[in-house]
């Protein structure tokens with residue numbers, strides 16, 4: 343028996359958006375399942391907000407079709423798309439109390455007074471802010487205001503919520519708390535979430551699936567683990583997590599085993615995910631936490647001089663300068679008995695061949 347596929351909440355079919363010569367979003371297909379938490383991640387200008395605004399109906403596509411919950415929404419106005427939105431600037435009404443702010447969307451929908459009171463109370467309980475119902479927004483902290491704007495969104499029970507950098511204005515600690523809170527709300531309410539951020543940690547923490555954007559198109563998408571452990575491009579590897587990237591030329595021996603011939607040595611590696619032939623230029627990726635400092639070298643290690651070690655709380659980052667000028671990053675857990683290497687030591691960075699990945703070279707420019 344095959345599993346029933348989860349129906350799509352959002353379906354983008356060949357959607358593109360240009361502003362004159364600027365291709366803010368190239369032709370894009372994207373499907374978001376009901377109940378899924380999908381994050382659009384990417385650097386500034388990569389097209390995340392454009393994609394979100396197209397789904398929200400705040401921008402019209404240059405081409406393509408947008409289907410929301412089974413309905414063609416391509417030309418529907420925002421208020422008929424059945425979605426809620428949360429932005430970075432909380433957009434609360436300053437002259438209204440917290441209660442009135444949350445009640446507002448229900449009053450617009452002309453719900454009976456008693457029902458409004460009940461729903462607002464439930465929304466306030468969900469975000470654990472029942473005690474501030476009578477305050478005005480300016481009497482609340484940034485984190486509280488953002489939770490109120492979340493409550494105002496979930497109070498009318500939309501099937502889909504779009505969020506554009508909602509935590510961008512908060513400090514790190516509060517941001518981390520809110521990430522978990524939004525995740526909890528998602529799990530409790532089962533709402534489909536489409537979330538925009540440029541912060542990789544936020545995307546890794548919250549998402550069922552990350553859609554990584556680059557230059558107005560989808561670079562790669564997948565579960566956080568898959569994006570982290572199986573990046574398909576140099577861009578993906580560099581945007582999510584830290585990377586050691588060593589360029590070279592592909593060699594394939596008689597048994598079909600791959601290796602990369604580089605200025606720092608010849609390194610065996612698992613077969614690449616994308617087709618590569620002998621002589622192709624490629625890049626070897628090894629994550630810093632998959633490298634270790636060792637006194638002597640082996641088949642997959644590179645010698646260098648320890649330039650610096652930086653303590654980052656639970657981990658230590660070592661910077662190793664190699665003979666060709668490359669700097670390698672080696673990350674170790676900071677625990678008693680870790681490598682006692684010192685600045686200036688001649689030492690090796692070693693890894694297991696299975697932990698290396700061959701990627702196509704980054705496109706020029």
Ligand code: ADP
Nearest residue numbers: 361364365366385386387388389390391392393
């Ligand atoms: P992101 O949200 O990833 O920062 P955007 O979607 O805002 O990126 O922008 C993608 C590209 O489209 C950028 O090059 C941006 O300058 C351009 N762009 C976005 N909105 C407009 C607009 N209204 N007019 C002209 N160019 C725009």
